[in-house]
Amino acid sequence: MTNPNKTIFLIDGSSYLYRAFHAMPPLTTSSGLPTGAVKGVANMLRNLRNENPNAHYLAIFDAKGKNFRHTIYKDYKANRPPMPPELREQLAPLKSICNAMGMPVVEIPDVEADDVIATLAVMGAKRGFPMVISSLDKDLMQLVEDPLIKMVNTINNKIYDVAGVEEKFGVHPNQIIDYLALVGDSSDNIPGVPKVGPKTAVKWLSEFKDLEGIIQNAENFLGVVGQNLRDSIQDLDRNVELVTLKKDVELPISLDGLLAATENQEELNKLFTSLEFKNWVRFYDQNTGEAEPPIASQPSKEYETVLSEKALKVWVEKLNKCSAFAIDTETSSLDTMTADLLGISLSCEEGEGCYIPIQHSYEGMPEQLSLVVIVKILGAAISTNQTKLVGQNLKFDLPILNRHGIEVKEFLGDTMLMSYVLNSTGTRHGLDKMAMHYLQYQPMKYEEVAGSASKQINFAQVEIPTATFYAAEDADITFRLFNLLDQRLQKEPKLINLLHTLEYPMLKSLIKVETNGAKINAKMLADYSSELGIKIDQLSKTAFKMAGEEFNMDSPKQLVEILYNKLELPVLKKTPKGQPSTNEDTLQRLAEEYELPKVIIKYRGLAKLKSTYTDSLINIQHPNTNRIHTSYQQAVTSTGRLSSTEPNLQNIPIKTAEGRKIREAFIAEEGNILISADYSQIELRIMAHLSGDKNLTYAFNNNIDVHSATAAEIFNVPLEAVTSEHRRSAKAINFGLIYGMSAFGLTRQLGIARHEAQAYLDTYFERYTGVREYMDSTKELAKKNLYVETILGRKLHVAEINASNGLRRQAAERAAINAPLQGSAADIIKKAMIDVDHWIGDDNPDIKMIMQVHDELIFEVKKSFATEALEQVTSLMESAVKLDIPLIVDANQGANWNEAH
Numbered sequence: 051m052t053n054p055n056k057t058i059f060l061i062d063g064s065s066y067l068y069r070a071f072h073a074m075p076p077l078t079t080s081s082g083l084p085t086g087a088v089k090g091v092a093n094m095l096r097n098l099r100n101e102n103p104n105a106h107y108l109a110i111f112d113a114k115g116k117n118f119r120h121t122i123y124k125d126y127k128a129n130r131p132p133m134p135p136e137l138r139e140q141l142a143p144l145k146s147i148c149n150a151m152g153m154p155v156v157e158i159p160d161v162e163a164d165d166v167i168a169t170l171a172v173m174g175a176k177r178g179f180p181m182v183i184s185s186l187d188k189d190l191m192q193l194v195e196d197p198l199i200k201m202v203n204t205i206n207n208k209i210y211d212v213a214g215v216e217e218k219f220g221v222h223p224n225q226i227i228d229y230l231a232l233v234g235d236s237s238d239n240i241p242g243v244p245k246v247g248p249k250t251a252v253k254w255l256s257e258f259k260d261l262e263g264i265i266q267n268a269e270n271f272l273g274v275v276g277q278n279l280r281d282s283i284q285d286l287d288r289n290v291e292l293v294t295l296k297k298d299v300e301l302p303i304s305l306d307g308l309l310a311a312t313e314n315q316e317e318l319n320k321l322f323t324s325l326e327f328k329n330w331v332r333f334y335d336q337n338t339g340e341a342e343p344p345i346a347s348q349p350s351k352e353y354e355t356v357l358s359e360k361a362l363k364v365w366v367e368k369l370n371k372c373s374a375f376a377i378d379t380e381t382s383s384l385d386t387m388t389a390d391l392l393g394i395s396l397s398c399e400e401g402e403g404c405y406i407p408i409q410h411s412y413e414g415m416p417e418q419l420s421l422v423v424i425v426k427i428l429g430a431a432i433s434t435n436q437t438k439l440v441g442q443n444l445k446f447d448l449p450i451l452n453r454h455g456i457e458v459k460e461f462l463g464d465t466m467l468m469s470y471v472l473n474s475t476g477t478r479h480g481l482d483k484m485a486m487h488y489l490q491y492q493p494m495k496y497e498e499v500a501g502s503a504s505k506q507i508n509f510a511q512v513e514i515p516t517a518t519f520y521a522a523e524d525a526d527i528t529f530r531l532f533n534l535l536d537q538r539l540q541k542e543p544k545l546i547n548l549l550h551t552l553e554y555p556m557l558k559s560l561i562k563v564e565t566n567g568a569k570i571n572a573k574m575l576a577d578y579s580s581e582l583g584i585k586i587d588q589l590s591k592t593a594f595k596m597a598g599e600e601f602n603m604d605s606p607k608q609l610v611e612i613l614y615n616k617l618e619l620p621v622l623k624k625t626p627k628g629q630p631s632t633n634e635d636t637l638q639r640l641a642e643e644y645e646l647p648k649v650i651i652k653y654r655g656l657a658k659l660k661s662t663y664t665d666s667l668i669n670i671q672h673p674n675t676n677r678i679h680t681s682y683q684q685a686v687t688s689t690g691r692l693s694s695t696e697p698n699l700q701n702i703p704i705k706t707a708e709g710r711k712i713r714e715a716f717i718a719e720e721g722n723i724l725i726s727a728d729y730s731q732i733e734l735r736i737m738a739h740l741s742g743d744k745n746l747t748y749a750f751n752n753n754i755d756v757h758s759a760t761a762a763e764i765f766n767v768p769l770e771a772v773t774s775e776h777r778r779s780a781k782a783i784n785f786g787l788i789y790g791m792s793a794f795g796l797t798r799q800l801g802i803a804r805h806e807a808q809a810y811l812d813t814y815f816e817r818y819t820g821v822r823e824y825m826d827s828t829k830e831l832a833k834k835n836l837y838v839e840t841i842l843g844r845k846l847h848v849a850e851i852n853a854s855n856g857l858r859r860q861a862a863e864r865a866a867i868n869a870p871l872q873g874s875a876a877d878i879i880k881k882a883m884i885d886v887d888h889w890i891g892d893d894n895p896d897i898k899m900i901m902q903v904h905d906e907l908i909f910e911v912k913k914s915f916a917t918e919a920l921e922q923v924t925s926l927m928e929s930a931v932k933l934d935i936p937l938i939v940d941a942n943q944g945a946n947w948n949e950a951h
Contacts (some may be wrong), residue, residue, distance in 0.1 A: 192226040
């Protein structure tokens with residue numbers, strides 16, 4: 051057991067490293083290895099331990115790669131130069147020294163060190179440990195609100211508790227987030243409100259307490275600073291997200307596991323000897339002691355190349371005897387329909403694996419087993435033991451295996467989907483990311499094996515010994531991940547059920563949908579592309595005439611020059627760098643009064659359609675089938691929704707004539723017809739089911755137009771007296787509530803006064819009390835559990851629901867309301883796809899499911915079978931999940947997708 055009276059020091063390793071690099075002379079070993087920064091940090095750590103001999107120490111470092119903040123703001127930390135090569139060389143030895151000193155290194159891919167520190171600080175404080183953060187980073191001051199958490203500046207030994215933060219910044223620690231959102235953070239390239247410095251921010255926060263109070267009173271601020279604040283309101287939410295530290299990072303090892311680390315003096319001596327720190331070697335030679343195993347140690351690896359039938363049969367016996375085995379395929383490309391199978395890797399035990407090369411081709415290569423022999427000997431064993439089979443993204447491997455004669459229809463687990471159902475937002479679910487996240491292990495990268503960019507070779511040309519380590523390691527890691535994730539899932543019966551009844555069957559259905567593909571009318575697309583090109587050219591000429599000169603309509607810089615400098619249009623919003631905005635939202639607002647922005651918007655829309663669809667769809671037709679085979683991703687969105695690439699079907703517009711024209715290009719083969727089956731208002735129906743609201747339920751159960759019914763309630767008029775304007779407003783409210791829209795959002799959408807929008811919402815909740823009660827109870831439950839659930843039991847995490855910052859908390863509350871609705875809709879259409887797929891069966895010549903887009907399924911059907919298919923698909927989709935109100939499907943048929951929709 052750890053001692054809760056012992057202080058835990060959280061060391062900002064990256065900060066220490068840079069400070070030492072700039073402070074120490076450029077020392078090197080006799081072989082030229084830079085060591086100055088390592089020696090400086092090691093000295094600081096030794097001094098810190100001498101001053102606090104009874105404390106625990108954890109060293110936190112920034113990992114490679116970008117994190118969620120770069121997604122929010124692409125210029126985040128863009129002002130920072132890359133780490134100098136002579137400093138990067140010192141990272142590995144420094145981390146080794148930290149571990150050997152009993153100060154375990156914590157470094158998590160795609161997570162900033164500050165977020166790891168925040169998570170550890172809060173975790174330790176909850177356990178009663180006094181936590182001291184050793185860093186100069188002002189972002190971390192927000193954590194000092196907890197009396198058990200303090201910061202120390204080791205340069206002057208200044209301690210920052212609540213009083214220390216207030217003395218330094220003039221604000222309480224719980225105001226640090228709002229303070230930084232206002233003034234910005236130049237070290238992270240976060241722009242604040244122009245001309246708002248520390249004094250102004252402190253004054254405002256002193257008077258209005260928080261950012262929310264400041265925004266509510268924004269109209270009362272005078273002068274340039276007041277206008278700057280109003281112009282920046284939409285950027286403040288982003289700033290709050292950027293500066294707020296995550297306190298729920300999933301750690302690869304428990305706190306107790308980290309605190310169990312002890313100093314390994316023998317290892318330290320080896321490190322100091324190799325780095326030529328002679329005095330330090332003598333110092334540690336005076337001490338003796340035994341070392342404990344290193345943190346997150348990995349099993350030894352035994353990877354075998356299988357080149358003979360005898361060796362292959364040994365692995366067949368292993369498959370027959372084991373309870374689970376991991377498999378991975380190496381291929382000539384990522385196209386499952388044409389890729390050659392180059393090799394198979396297997397693992398039945400952690401640290402063990404093999405690679406069976408099949409079609410490697412390079413000078414001097416050893417003789418490999420033929421595909422025929424492998425299918426006969428190994429393929430039969432894989433098929434026999436398929437219920438033990440584990441993979442990572444089996445949606446790729448299964449069609450490859452099946453196409454090469456190894457029949458696999460069942461499997462035990464897919465680690466990508468296991469990780470996804472455990473926490474859709476906790477990490478990315480690729481193998482390398484998961485290995486680092488769950489195992490703290492960095493696998494060999496494909497680029498290390500095959501090269502990168504123009505120098506990349508095909509995997510067939512990779513030498514077999516190198517290929518063996520890479521491929522067998524992938525199988526080994528997949529096996530380790532399966533064991534770890536399976537243990538975690540055993541505590542989550544709802545998620546196990548979700549995996550086996552929804553995600554795993556969905557994987558099989560998606561393989562069929564992707565293989566089926568969709569036919570397109572290439573000639574029509576080519577003609578339409580030319581037509582769009584003419585329209586785009588005409589719009590360009592119109593814009594040039596309006597501007598009085600030619601300019602690049604795709605250049606924000608030139609748009610600023612034309613719109614704001616030359617034509618002097620009003621600046622409604624500025625970019626983070628202080629330039630007038632030319633984004634879509636700003637142009638839409640300008641277009642309400644000015645003609646040129648309308649032309650630019652139209653130009654952008656057509657140009658995107660041309661490049662993204664009319665041109666690219668022709669190029670991505672499969673050469674063997676002349677069909678489009680989109681790729682569906684199961685483990686990308688946070689809500690469980692599918693996404694698609696090549697092409698992204700979800701983004702094909704439907705409300706514009708141009709978008710509908712694109713859908714017309716999706717056609718059926720001769721003698722066939724397309725069927726589109728689309729759930730009607732599914733998220734509102736789910737809201738009615740979950741809330742049990744009597745008015746909403748009554749409308750759906752009695753087949754009354756729900757938007758007209760809502761309009762009648764809000765405007766207090768009989769149903770037959772509802773106007774189209776009434777209905778439009780009610781529709782905006784109904785769908786807006788799903789996404790947590792406020793009165794401000796409704797004001798913008800309907801073009802009405804804010805008090806009028808608020809009155810609409812107040813009336814709505816008076817009439818639909820069940821919806822209000824559901825929303826309130828959902829938020830309360832989310833605050834307690836930190837997650838919400840879909841109808842089928844999917845967990846959707848909302849970690850910021852208890853955030854002290856109002857803006858972040860409100861965003862999480864909106865997500866808590868929306869996630870069960872979107873997530874349940876996602877689960878329902880997945881269940882419908884599985885049910886319909888089971889009805890269709892394998893190799894049915896009469897009907898094929900060819901696409902899924904949002905709440906819509908598209909089928910290609912023989913004309914003679916269309917009536918039966920329409921009825922059966924509608925019935926299966928409407929009965930996919932039993933709700934308290936009916937699920938309704940709008941299903942139609944047509945010669946093309948647009949006609950069928």
